[in-house]
Amino acid sequence: xxxxxxxxxxxxxxxxxxxxxxxxxxxxxxxxxxxxxxxxxxxxxxxxxxxxxxxxxxxxxxxxxxxxxxxxxxxxxxxxxxxxxxxxxxxxxxxxxxxxxxxxxxxxxxxxxxxxxxxxxxxxxxxxxxxxxxxxxxxxxxxxxxxxxxxxxxxxxxxxxxxxxxxxxxxxxxxxxxxxxxxxxxxxxxxxxxxxxxxxxxxxxxxxxxxxxxxxxxxxxxxxxxxxxxxxxxxxx
Numbered sequence: 001x002x003x004x005x006x007x008x009x010x011x012x013x014x015x016x017x018x019x020x021x022x023x024x025x026x027x028x029x030x031x032x033x034x035x036x037x038x039x040x041x042x043x044x045x046x047x048x049x050x051x052x053x054x055x056x057x058x059x060x061x062x063x064x065x066x067x068x069x070x071x072x073x074x075x076x077x078x079x080x081x082x083x084x085x086x087x088x089x090x091x092x093x094x095x096x097x098x099x100x101x102x103x104x105x106x107x108x109x110x111x112x113x114x115x116x117x118x119x120x121x122x123x124x125x126x127x128x129x130x131x132x133x134x135x136x137x138x139x140x141x142x143x144x145x146x147x148x149x150x151x152x153x154x155x156x157x158x159x160x161x162x163x164x165x166x167x168x169x170x171x172x173x174x175x176x177x178x179x180x181x182x183x184x185x186x187x188x189x190x191x192x193x194x195x196x197x198x199x200x201x202x203x204x205x206x207x208x209x210x211x212x213x214x215x216x217x218x219x220x221x222x223x224x225x226x227x228x229x230x231x232x233x234x235x236x237x
Contacts, residue, residue: 058154059223062236063211069204073213073223084223088204092225095147096202097129097155098233102190104198107172108133110144111179111188113165114153126161127152128190131199133168139182144168146199148228154214155232202231210237 061073061084069088076082088094114127129152137144143151143163153161167179167186179186190196207213212235218224 056159056217058150058214058216059221060155060157060212060214061223063207063209063213066207066209066211069207071204071207071213086223086225088207088225088229090203092204093148093228094202094204094206094231095150095228096200096206096231096233097146097152097197098200100130100196100198102192102194102196103174105130105169105172105174105190105196107169107177109169109172109198110137110146111165111167111169111177112143112146112152112163114151114156114161115164116158116160117162117164123164126156126158126195128194128196129153129163129199130169130196137168139168139180142166147230149216150214150228150230152197152199152230154230155212155235157212197232204229207231208233210234212236 059075061075063071064074064083065072071086071088072083073086074081074083110129110131110133112129113125114129115123115125117123129146131146131152143166146152151163151166153163165181167181167188169177169188170180171178175190177188177190179188207229212232214230214232215223215225216227218227
């Protein structure tokens with residue numbers, strides 16, 4: 001027998017036993033994991049208790065009839081239509097969001113850009129709500145109220161609309177404006193045909209059939225006109 005036929009001693013005599021130990025450990029781990037999984041039920045997890053969506057804090061209606069502060073309001077459609085009657089008086093603050101020409105916007109003004117927000121922020125603007133700036137204002141809230149805690153989106157039929165931008169319009173030249181928000185200065189560009197509305201103070205007699213109205217909710221979740229009434233003129237048409 002030649003020397004080349006004699007097996008040479010391993011340079012790493014510990015390698016084979018170590019590999020066997022690792023392989024055995026892997027098998028044991030697999031068995032343990034399989035045992036754990038096999039002990040679990042194949043049934044789907046139990047369904048949690050139903051969570052109602054948070055209350056909006058306001059109610060919106062179509063104005064079906066209006067005469068001297070007596071208004072008939074409807075909400076819903078077809079068999080889900082609900083009608084209520086309210087009597088407004090001179091003590092109730094009424095705010096009218098009316099369409100205006102862009103040229104009628106005179107800074108400074110509050111501007112709330114109303115849209116349906118989403119995660120990529122490629123929203124379509126539904127409304128630009130403008131209002132006079134009050135003597136004192138807080139820029140740190142979720143939006144700047146245009147009046148009585150309203151942002152401007154409340155009368156909308158689409159309950160997911162929100163103020164995606166809320167600012168003070170400090171200067172405006174008929175198209176370009178400089179704004180101020182809680183995060184600092186910004187700019188706004190308003191093209192012809194934009195859905196622009198300006199808030200003014202009104203009275204119950206200004207509410208007409210075909211308007212949309214919004215109220216803050218009061219006791220029992222009912223509309224409370226004592227907290228103010230926001231009117232989107234012609235919004236129900």
